[in-house]
Amino acid sequence: MQTISFNKIVIFGVGLIGGSLALALRRAGWAGTVVGVGRTATSLARARELGVIDEALALNDPDVFRAAATGADCIICAAPVAQTLPLLQGLAPWLAPHTIVTDVGSTKSDAVAAARLALGGKVDQFVPAHPIAGREASGVDAALADLYVGRNVVLCPLAENAAASIASVAAMWTAAGANVAQMSAAEHDAVFAAVSHLPHMLAFSFLEHILRSADSAHRLNYAGSGFRDFTRIAAASPEMWRDIALANRVALLEEIDGYRTVLDELRSLIAAGDEGAMNALFARASAARAAWGERQATAVTKPSTGTGTGTGTGTGTGDKFSE
Amino acid sequence: MQTISFNKIVIFGVGLIGGSLALALRRAGWAGTVVGVGRTATSLARARELGVIDEALALNDPDVFRAAATGADCIICAAPVAQTLPLLQGLAPWLAPHTIVTDVGSTKSDAVAAARLALGGKVDQFVPAHPIAGREASGVDAALADLYVGRNVVLCPLAENAAASIASVAAMWTAAGANVAQMSAAEHDAVFAAVSHLPHMLAFSFLEHILRSADSAHRLNYAGSGFRDFTRIAAASPEMWRDIALANRVALLEEIDGYRTVLDELRSLIAAGDEGAMNALFARASAARAAWGERQATAVTKPSTGTGTGTGTGTGTGDKFSE
Numbered sequence: 047m048q049t050i051s052f053n054k055i056v057i058f059g060v061g062l063i064g065g066s067l068a069l070a071l072r073r074a075g076w077a078g079t080v081v082g083v084g085r086t087a088t089s090l091a092r093a094r095e096l097g098v099i100d101e102a103l104a105l106n107d108p109d110v111f112r113a114a115a116t117g118a119d120c121i122i123c124a125a126p127v128a129q130t131l132p133l134l135q136g137l138a139p140w141l142a143p144h145t146i147v148t149d150v151g152s153t154k155s156d157a158v159a160a161a162r163l164a165l166g167g168k169v170d171q172f173v174p175a176h177p178i179a180g181r182e183a184s185g186v187d188a189a190l191a192d193l194y195v196g197r198n199v200v201l202c203p204l205a206e207n208a209a210a211s212i213a214s215v216a217a218m219w220t221a222a223g224a225n226v227a228q229m230s231a232a233e234h235d236a237v238f239a240a241v242s243h244l245p246h247m248l249a250f251s252f253l254e255h256i257l258r259s260a261d262s263a264h265r266l267n268y269a270g271s272g273f274r275d276f277t278r279i280a281a282a283s284p285e286m287w288r289d290i291a292l293a294n295r296v297a298l299l300e301e302i303d304g305y306r307t308v309l310d311e312l313r314s315l316i317a318a319g320d321e322g323a324m325n326a327l328f329a330r331a332s333a334a335r336a337a338w339g340e341r342q343a344t345a346v347t348k349p350s351t352g353t354g355t356g357t358g359t360g361t362g363t364g365d366k367f368s369e
Numbered sequence: 370m371q372t373i374s375f376n377k378i379v380i381f382g383v384g385l386i387g388g389s390l391a392l393a394l395r396r397a398g399w400a401g402t403v404v405g406v407g408r409t410a411t412s413l414a415r416a417r418e419l420g421v422i423d424e425a426l427a428l429n430d431p432d433v434f435r436a437a438a439t440g441a442d443c444i445i446c447a448a449p450v451a452q453t454l455p456l457l458q459g460l461a462p463w464l465a466p467h468t469i470v471t472d473v474g475s476t477k478s479d480a481v482a483a484a485r486l487a488l489g490g491k492v493d494q495f496v497p498a499h500p501i502a503g504r505e506a507s508g509v510d511a512a513l514a515d516l517y518v519g520r521n522v523v524l525c526p527l528a529e530n531a532a533a534s535i536a537s538v539a540a541m542w543t544a545a546g547a548n549v550a551q552m553s554a555a556e557h558d559a560v561f562a563a564v565s566h567l568p569h570m571l572a573f574s575f576l577e578h579i580l581r582s583a584d585s586a587h588r589l590n591y592a593g594s595g596f597r598d599f600t601r602i603a604a605a606s607p608e609m610w611r612d613i614a615l616a617n618r619v620a621l622l623e624e625i626d627g628y629r630t631v632l633d634e635l636r637s638l639i640a641a642g643d644e645g646a647m648n649a650l651f652a653r654a655s656a657a658r659a660a661w662g663e664r665q666a667t668a669v670t671k672p673s674t675g676t677g678t679g680t681g682t683g684t685g686t687g688d689k690f691s692e
Binding site: 179197227237240242244248254255258259265267269273279280284285287291292298299301302303304307313324325331332338339342 | 565573579598608622628636652655657661
């Protein structure tokens with residue numbers, strides 16, 4: 047058992063992300079009762095059957111927010127990000143002072159804005175969080191107790207947050223096996239616009255470009271393992287990425303513009319046949335990518351501080367679906 | 370034993386690609402004597418030690434081309450593509466009428482042009498080929514007898530080629546376990562500009578873009594498995610990709626321009642907050658990538674027609690390094 051834990055945890059959205067957290071916390075002995083709140087009776091029944099949650103509440107129950115908030119130590123918004131605002135608005139009247147609210151969204155400035163709007167004077171109870179983990183599969187059947195082992199979770203605390211609230215959310219993720227970091231919501235959104243959101247936009251655009259050629263089916267027949275890896279993220283959920291791109295629009299547009307500048311430069315180098323400058327650009331990129339790969343390999347072989355199966359989860363062979 | 374085979378095969382460049390072909394042909398009983406031609410005595414000695422070749426010839430031996438060509442049934446240019454022209458020029462005077470010459474280059478219009486220039490009236494003996502396979506590792510120590518099992522090899526026959534010459538090269542690759550296709554050099558270069566060369570340019574540009582941010586090291590710390598897969602091809606050899614980009618410049622620039630059009634459109638959609646059009650673009654891309662993945666999975670589970678270990682080699686877990 048951990049020294050800090052939550053007797054009643056409520057998770058709105060018991061899919062891959064929320065369900066995996068529930069499984070991890072139960073295995074770590076961190077959670078007392080886990081209450082899942084969902085849209086469909088079928089998926090809630092499945093979550094109970096899989097031992098992910100103890101109790102279920104239907105989102106369309108008129109009394110759901112009062113029932114969820116009563117006695118809750120921690121409420122986790124793990125539903126699609128577009129629902130964060132209405133969920134927080136529904137919860138606001140019922141939040142007891144000791145209840146911590148957190149989320150798992152991929153963008154954080156918008157979550158903070160939603161929390162300020164919905165919670166008003168209770169915004170100090172909202173600790174924004176973003177676990178950097180995922181799989182291609184979704185839904186509660188895809189949930190894994192190990193999903194967060196060795197993965198990063200970024201907290202973006204508000205100035206209003208009590209130190210103890212931040213510490214509790216950090217301890218919860220540590221109990222799930224994750225490494226916890228902190229940065230501002232603005233910094234978070236700039237970092238992830240660059241290393242996550244931009245590559246998704248580039249991969250979607252690449253597929254769209256291929257599809258526009260008259261012989262796209264023929265071309266795709268000759269795509270190899272480089273194509274396979276480069277485009278894996280383009281198989282991601284259209285709705286989720288539409289929402290992320292819109293939520294992080296300002297930072298993302300800046301990254302797209304910076305990227306286009308580089309691509310335009312490379313185009314000019316190729317057109318001019320500037321071998322030296324092409325080689326220098328490719329060599330910088332290649333060296334940076336190789337060094338990154340080596341750091342990752344080192345990071346995943348060091349002993350885990352989590353409670354899970356220890357090392358190795360982060361080295362996935364391509365089945366992991368990071369944002 | 371196959372019905373067609375080569376008693377003496379000469380391979381210029383006994384690295385990953387040439388060495389793997391040698392291993393595959395020896396295992397299939399296709400090759401009589403395999404002669405390797407290389408730049409360094411060390412790597413040639415290593416190739417003999419590993420059982421990849423039977424005999425070695427030093428590239429700097431003044432008599433190397435005569436010695437290589439004498440009695441050769443098939444000569445394979447597997448050295449870096451920039452060497453194709455000088456190799457063919459060196460070989461031209463010594464080629465007997467029955468000797469077939471082929472290559473393994475990633476671009477084919479330039480190989481054809483080099484062959485026409487170097488071989489003149491003997492150009493009918495040159496059958497251009499491109500095996501779509503690779504690994505991140507290079508050199509003869511990385512060579513694998515299974516490298517081509519289940520992989521595509523594209524032949525780009527010349528109008529001058531005898532049908533028997535084309536059939537012999539096709540049979541050789543079939544013996545190595547590959548699936549053999551044919552298309553013109555121009556079509557080949559357009560297809561691979563789109564599905565292979567363009568994504569490499571995009572991945573190199575992406576890394577360069579990340580490196581230009583003031584806090585690039587910090588950003589790279591939060592890159593996850595999506596980044597890992599998307600950028601894997603950016604760790605490729607700068608020199609090789611400089612040469613490919615230059616050799617296939619015309620088709621590649623066309624692909625870059627088409628891609629930029631799509632990226633600009635997506636940028637406009639994001640800036641305008643056009644949810645419907647963003648969703649439609651992402652959904653088309655996602656569906657196409659998912660369907661491609663399913664076709665690949667089906668393709669690699671069907672019985673192999675090759676002589677290798679059968680199914681599965683093409684499903685690699687990310688260690689394969691396609692062009």
